[in-house]
Amino acid sequence: MANLTVEAIELTRLYGGRAAVSDVTFNLQQGQVLGFLGPNGAGKSTTMKMLTGNLAPSAGSVKICGIDMMESPKEAKALIGYLPEMRPLYKEFTVDEYLTIAARLHNVSGKHLKKAVEHAKERCGLSHMSKRLIENLSNGYQQRVGIAQAIIHNPMVVILDEPTVGLDPIQIRDIRALIKEIGQAHSVIVSTHILPEVEMVCDHVQIIDKGKLVFNGGIDVLKQQRIGNKLLVGLRQPPSAEVLKTIAGVTEVELVDSMWRIRFAEGSQPHEAIVQAAVHHNWGLYHIAPDQTSLEDVFVQLTYHESVPVAEVAQAA
Amino acid sequence: MLNIARKELKSMFASPMGWIILALLTFSFGTYYLNGVNNYFEVMSGSIRPAERVGVTQFVGQTVYGLASFIMLFAVPLLSMRLISEERRSQTLPFLFSAPLSISEIVLGKFLGLVIFLSILVVYIAVMLSTLNIWADIDFGYIFANSLGLLLLVSSFSALGLYFSSLTAQPIVAGILSFVALFVLMILDRFFAGDPTSTMLKFSLMRHFQSFAGGLMDTADLAYFGLFILTFLTLTIRRLDADRLRG
Numbered sequence: 001m002a003n004l005t006v007e008a009i010e011l012t013r014l015y016g017g018r019a020a021v022s023d024v025t026f027n028l029q030q031g032q033v034l035g036f037l038g039p040n041g042a043g044k045s046t047t048m049k050m051l052t053g054n055l056a057p058s059a060g061s062v063k064i065c066g067i068d069m070m071e072s073p074k075e076a077k078a079l080i081g082y083l084p085e086m087r088p089l090y091k092e093f094t095v096d097e098y099l100t101i102a103a104r105l106h107n108v109s110g111k112h113l114k115k116a117v118e119h120a121k122e123r124c125g126l127s128h129m130s131k132r133l134i135e136n137l138s139n140g141y142q143q144r145v146g147i148a149q150a151i152i153h154n155p156m157v158v159i160l161d162e163p164t165v166g167l168d169p170i171q172i173r174d175i176r177a178l179i180k181e182i183g184q185a186h187s188v189i190v191s192t193h194i195l196p197e198v199e200m201v202c203d204h205v206q207i208i209d210k211g212k213l214v215f216n217g218g219i220d221v222l223k224q225q226r227i228g229n230k231l232l233v234g235l236r237q238p239p240s241a242e243v244l245k246t247i248a249g250v251t252e253v254e255l256v257d258s259m260w261r262i263r264f265a266e267g268s269q270p271h272e273a274i275v276q277a278a279v280h281h282n283w284g285l286y287h288i289a290p291d292q293t294s295l296e297d298v299f300v301q302l303t304y305h306e307s308v309p310v311a312e313v314a315q316a317a
Numbered sequence: 318m319l320n321i322a323r324k325e326l327k328s329m330f331a332s333p334m335g336w337i338i339l340a341l342l343t344f345s346f347g348t349y350y351l352n353g354v355n356n357y358f359e360v361m362s363g364s365i366r367p368a369e370r371v372g373v374t375q376f377v378g379q380t381v382y383g384l385a386s387f388i389m390l391f392a393v394p395l396l397s398m399r400l401i402s403e404e405r406r407s408q409t410l411p412f413l414f415s416a417p418l419s420i421s422e423i424v425l426g427k428f429l430g431l432v433i434f435l436s437i438l439v440v441y442i443a444v445m446l447s448t449l450n451i452w453a454d455i456d457f458g459y460i461f462a463n464s465l466g467l468l469l470l471v472s473s474f475s476a477l478g479l480y481f482s483s484l485t486a487q488p489i490v491a492g493i494l495s496f497v498a499l500f501v502l503m504i505l506d507r508f509f510a511g512d513p514t515s516t517m518l519k520f521s522l523m524r525h526f527q528s529f530a531g532g533l534m535d536t537a538d539l540a541y542f543g544l545f546i547l548t549f550l551t552l553t554i555r556r557l558d559a560d561r562l563r564g
Contacts, residue, residue, distance in 0.1 A: 052415045056562045078417035088412030090324075092331040101327075104320040105416040149412070 003030035005079075005157050005187040006051065010060035013046055013211075020046045021211045023060075028157075028204070033183035035202030035219075036191035037299065043211040044191045045085050048161050051189070052082040065156055078107060081150035085161040087142055088149075091135035095126055095145055098134055099152060106153035120148040123178060125171075139166040147175065151182060158182055159189045164197060176201050195299060207299065230291035231262045233274060236284025247273050261291055321418070321426025322433060329396065329434055338392055342438055349384050350445055353377035374456040378446055379530070382463045385442060386526055389435070389471050390499055396434065397478025398492030400427050401557070405486040414561065424553045428472075428479055428546075435471045439464050459532040466529020469542040473522060474499055476549035483556045 006028035013021040021043040028034050038044045049055035051062055053069050053076065062069040064076040090098055099117045108116045121127050124144040129137065134145060143166055150158055163179070164172045179201050182188050192198060198205055198219070205222050207215035215222070241253045244260065249268030254261050264270045271288070278285035329335035357376050364370055404410045413423050443464045449455045474495075481495040482488070505521035518524060522545075525538040 049411075052411075054411050054414045054561065074417045074419060077415055080415060082411065082415040084408070084411040084415075086408035086411075088409040089407075090328060090409060091407070092328055097327065097331075101320070101324050102412075102416075104323070105413070105418065107417060 004028070005030050005065055006189070007063040007066075008047075008051065008060070009063070011047065011050055011057050011062065012059040013043075013050060013055065014058045019211050021050070021057075021208075024208070024211075024213050025060075026206060026213070026216055028187045028189065030156075030187055031184060032204050033179060033188045033190065033202045034204045034206060035198035036189060036206055036208065037193065037195070037198060038191075038208040039193070042208045044208060045161055046211075047208065048082075048159055048189070048191060049084075052080055052159055053077050054082075054084075078153075079156040081153065081155035081158045083146045083150040083160045083163060087146040089134050089142060089145060091133070094131050094133055095121070095137075095148075096130045098145065099148055102149040103152045106155075108153050116152050116154070120152040123151065123181075124148040125174060140168060140171050143167055144171070144175075147178070155186065157187045157189070161191050162193075163190060164192065164194065172197075231264065231271065231274070232256075232287065232289050232291040233260045233262055234258070234285070234287030235260065235278065236286060238283060239281065244274075247277055249273070259287065318418075318422040318426045318429070321413070321423055322430035325400070325427055325430025326434060329430070334395070335434065338395065339437070342388060342392060343441060345388060346381055346385065346438075346442055346445065349381050350377060353380040354449075356380075372456055372459075373449055373453050374446070374459050375532075377449065378459060378463055381442060381446065382467060382530055385438075385467055386470055386523070386530075389467075389474060390503060391496070393431075393435070393471055393474035394478050394492045394496040394499065397431055397475055397495060398482055399488040400431065400479055401482040401553075402485050402488045402491045406488070410560070420557045420561070421554050424479070424550055424557065428475060428550060431475045431479070432468075432472050435475065436468060439468050439471070442467070456532070462529050462532045462534050465534065466526050466538075469529070469539070470522065470526050473542050473545045473549075476546040476553075477502075480549040480553045480556070483553045 004027055006026075008024055008026050011021055011024040012019060024043075024047055026034075036044050036047070046055065050057045051064075051069075053062075053073050056070075062076075064079045067076040067079070069076045090101070093101070096117060099120055100113060103113055103116045103120075118127075121130065124147050126141070126144055126148055129141060134142060137145065143163070147160065147163055150160065160179070164175055167175060176197065179188055179190060183201070183203075190198075190202065199222075203219050205215065205217065205219050206213060238260065241255070241260075244250060244253045244262065247270055249264045249270035250262055251265050252263035262270070262274070275285065275288065277283070354373075354377055357373055360376075361370065401410075404413070414420075418426075443460055446460050447455070447457070477498060478491070478495040481498065482491040484494070485491050499522070502520065502522045504523070506518055506524045509515040509517045509521075512518075519541075525541045528535050528538050
């Protein structure tokens, strides 16, 4: 329990009677990277605002390393680094000036100030931009300044709201590496709607839809849902579906875009049998690979799933 | 809190606005000072009766401080208007809110930053008038009372400006609103000049400054300015707190 860094307990936020976030409960341990997923307007940013003390929850509570955000906000906020969706940059300052201000506001003492600024710049690849005005930096560099600002005081919890928006592919890779690096010692919460990103950097995933948590678990669970027991097979002279079904272990066969999707029973390995049969009967095999449902599909399934009962209720009424 | 004040000062000097206002005000105060000294010799050589003769401190001080209180009416809203509304517009408030600071500290820090900037001018005027001491024996008490009065006056302006700045995301709107509000408060004593017992007179900022201008430090006036500042700072804190609560 000692290394529990973030505890959100039944967080609820009402906007004029409409619940933007309702009953969100989760924990985060030290050394974990949590991916926060959800469609637009699902309540990702609202939840993050509540976690960082920018917004008071209508009900529920937030604890950072055991310190309650409502009761002692100063101590709790000192442990958080936050990059909001809109980068909070003072554009009239240079990178150095801005980061020095950020460090001072987060109680970095005078002795460590210079070192903290240098370190943050180095980690975000900003060292050669020190004397430039933030206003004159490109979008991607501004984003890096935003991230540098969030990690400057070496916080226990780093909360980044869509950190890779507007970056080029190389920068995105750097930032992902950085998130992973921070995640080893501290906790990171990242919100995004780029699904592969979640798979790459996060070891914990939460999917939120219409203010409710619809999925909360390890990334492995999500990956498992993805892979399933399916093969995608391409044949130039395909036999009829009936013939394919006779291969041991195959349970279901369907034609998708001129390829065959073959479902097999849990535990059986029909791969070899299919290849052998293809060679034997000269079916002209040119493609065989595990069929992965894309993460997008899983995402759609999960978020769609939740909306079905609502529709039913509406019909019943 | 001091860090916020430091940040505000820095951002005031980072834009040309701060420098231009400083330069313009210094120029106009300097001109008035010079005119005051010149006029003094002209007027005093003409007045023979002892009742007409006033000290050089009072004579020159009156012109300069009279101008200062009037000119600050324009200068303070210009400087205060961007304090919070600019942050609202460029969405930088979360930066301050997620730092380990209470809202009172943020507001006080911003207020302090502006007052420190303006006190540069107050000190400047006091030093300028003190140079008269090279030629004449001047009344330092008078300068001190006037400086204190001016500082309290601009602090009150700043507190009100800060409040109006927290209401809107448009700096210009905040500037105009605070200018109008300050102007009304300043000339309240002109409106109700016909009735010297009117309670409305008590609210006039200018009237309370007047006693300082005469070299008089009255606790009632001190209390008035203190309460004025406190009221508007509290309102600002409450306004920002509402942001956090209501979103």
